[in-house]
Amino acid sequence: MAIVLADHQYGKAECRLVRVVRDEPRHELRDLTVTTTLRGAFDAAYLDGDQSGVLPTDSQKNTAYAFARASGVGSPEQFGLALARHFVADVAPVSGARVEIEEHAWDRVDAGGTEHDHTWVRRGPEVRTAAVTVDADGEHVVSGLKDLVVLKSTGSEFAGFLRDAYTTLPETHDRVMATSLVARWRYAGAGRTVPDDVPWDAVHASVRAVLLREFATLHSLALQQTLWHMGRAVLDEHPALAEIRLVAPNKHHLLVDLEPFGLDNPGEVFVATDRPYGLIQATVTRDDAPDAGSAWDTGAGLA
């Protein structure tokens, strides 16, 4: 029996990076949180304390800022690809790089009917996400969003469910449905490299719009059904996407019993609870989707 070093990876987590494009009076702004992760021949650092092959996480951070200055950010996906390709191509011990990016959206301030050139207001908790992996297996991009908080005040039911000795939930044919959606989608990709001309921003905006439209327009019999419709519509309308993964906490809004006060409550007063919450998850995929390879591999099993 031998004790061996198993999986390992390392990198710089959560570099806060804001890039301003100020070539014109009307500035552009992208606000990112960038995490780099390198995989490869780093065993000696763990086994022998040998740093000769270790590119410091500090250098990885500096690379992100230098690339942002030299080439711009573009979209999170483009920036992630540029960084991941660089680490794999130019840093000898690196066999695989994963770059995870969160983008925090800013809207231009409305300054009396016109959008201000260089003043923004933060859009809210919603975050755009991108995870780029470059390794021997090829290039993978997973785009997404998280903390997209939505609520509908009718058009949602939950009834006809399995009952057992522990079931107390009343059936409802009209309830509030709310969630804080996480969605991540994978591109089918024809080859081993991601093409340079993918309109990342436009695809993201379109997928987001489809998700919101389906949440709004489907008369929902359960959050499970809503997720299926969201995922199917996204793949229907985006042939370039192979798979979408959806995670939806059911942000319960419980009808308050106002009878003790002589009041009825026809779906008007709710207590919004934050825990516990139902957690509904689904992957929607094409049955002929190409293999995902390492697209989803965060190395999360390491922690």
Ligand SMILES: O=c1[nH]c(=O)c2[nH]c(=O)[nH]c2[nH]1
């Ligand atoms: O949309 C729902 N799905 C469930 O599985 C569930 N379970 C529950 O208690 N409420 C709900 N709502």
